[in-house]
Amino acid sequence: MNDIAGTGQGTSMGAADAAAIMAESEKQARRRLRPDYRVTFAIWGVLWLVGYGITWLVVRGQHPVSGPAPATFAATVLISALVAAATVEQARDESGVRGRSVTLRRIFFASFLLGFAGMFTLEGTLARAGASRPVLIVFEAAAPILVIGLLYLARSAAGLDWPVAVLGAWMVVVAAVSGYAGPRAVWGIDALAVGLAFLATAALLTRLRRS
Numbered sequence: 001m002n003d004i005a006g007t008g009q010g011t012s013m014g015a016a017d018a019a020a021i022m023a024e025s026e027k028q029a030r031r032r033l034r035p036d037y038r039v040t041f042a043i044w045g046v047l048w049l050v051g052y053g054i055t056w057l058v059v060r061g062q063h064p065v066s067g068p069a070p071a072t073f074a075a076t077v078l079i080s081a082l083v084a085a086a087t088v089e090q091a092r093d094e095s096g097v098r099g100r101s102v103t104l105r106r107i108f109f110a111s112f113l114l115g116f117a118g119m120f121t122l123e124g125t126l127a128r129a130g131a132s133r134p135v136l137i138v139f140e141a142a143a144p145i146l147v148i149g150l151l152y153l154a155r156s157a158a159g160l161d162w163p164v165a166v167l168g169a170w171m172v173v174v175a176a177v178s179g180y181a182g183p184r185a186v187w188g189i190d191a192l193a194v195g196l197a198f199l200a201t202a203a204l205l206t207r208l209r210r211s
Helices: 002-033 038-059 072-093 100-128 133-158 162-210
Strands: none
Touching: 002 038, 038 133, 038 162, 100 133, 133 162
């Protein structure tokens, strides 16, 4: 009887240990598969500071203000596009190339294209409706941030990646309120608010990974 009881107890302990090991393995696997944006965010933080910062230096000396040249605005949009594309490509490398991951990336890219297409269309609509150049300048500064912020917020919240979701929410807030500073200062405020937010998120993700 004692042998039978001992065997049953040993089996129960073995099952409990196996369950604990499986749970820990699953936790580690999820941690490894979660996209790692630390380097990407650090690079884009610097680029955002430089790109928007240079635009601010150009615009602040204009009297009257005419905003960035078309090539400069195109470069700003390109930076925004690279931010989104690089993030998705990194997620592809780390989260897999089949099944749900492919579907999520396709949805993200479709949202990205629609967002920027809508942004350019809306700017054309505003210009046709008679919007002044200062209004369009504010739109050009804030709209790319709004598009990227919404994409980050939606994608990261769905995956419970809270640091990146907070970054997305912050970008939405910056895009919404920075225009109150006017067509000159908006570029400098966006440079600091978004560039430093990218760098801070990269540092936070590094700390979380280490812990």
